[in-house]
Amino acid sequence: MASLGRGVMGYCFDYRGRLACDGCGIAGGVRKRKCAYKVAYPGYSIAYCSPPALCSPCYKKYGGLRGIHGDACRDGAAASQAEIAADEARSAVGDLRLRSALRQGDKVLLKFDGDIAVLVDDYEYGKVRWFLDLEDYEAA
Numbered sequence: 001m002a003s004l005g006r007g008v009m010g011y012c013f014d015y016r017g018r019l020a021c022d023g024c025g026i027a028g029g030v031r032k033r034k035c036a037y038k039v040a041y042p043g044y045s046i047a048y049c050s051p052p053a054l055c056s057p058c059y060k061k062y063g064g065l066r067g068i069h070g071d072a073c074r075d076g077a078a079a080s081q082a083e084i085a086a087d088e089a090r091s092a093v094g095d096l097r098l099r100s101a102l103r104q105g106d107k108v109l110l111k112f113d114g115d116i117a118v119l120v121d122d123y124e125y126g127k128v129r130w131f132l133d134l135e136d137y138e139a140a
Contacts, residue, residue, distance in 0.1 A: 011053050023058030030055050035069045037077035041084060048077035 012020040014027035021030045033054050035047040052068060062068050091097055096112035103109075103122075110118045 019053050021055040021058055022052045023054050023061065026055055031059075033059060033065070033068055035073055035077075036065055037069060037073045039077050039080045039084065042088065048073050048080065 011032075012022075012025075014020055016027070018027040019030040019032070020027045030053050032051040034051045035049045037048040038045045039048055049069065054062065054068070059068070063070070087097070091113075096114060096116055098110060098112055100111045101108050102111075104119070106122050107119050108122055110120060112118070
């Protein structure tokens, strides 16, 4: 899909507001081709990647659904799903998920699930990624 030339700016439209093809640039008769691979989060799921906008000839040229959203999407979705499962397992054993971080001078205020907040030194902030095990943190 990288060969389609789609950047980070999103979709292109012509002066009449019609969606333009990411492959050839024509407008009209273009559809967003959704990814077949989903990533399931607790309570909802989303497509693994954003859909390219392709006309019918370009869709065929790039191999259809499996050509556009092939092995890279399948492998990426599987890796993302494994990461989510690991996060959920940590959450299930009581580790608290980091929700926000706010810099206050040379300190960082970390807010976790359950309205728990911890003020840490700036250099310690890099050690706390997504979860906090309160017993380990208090022992340090």
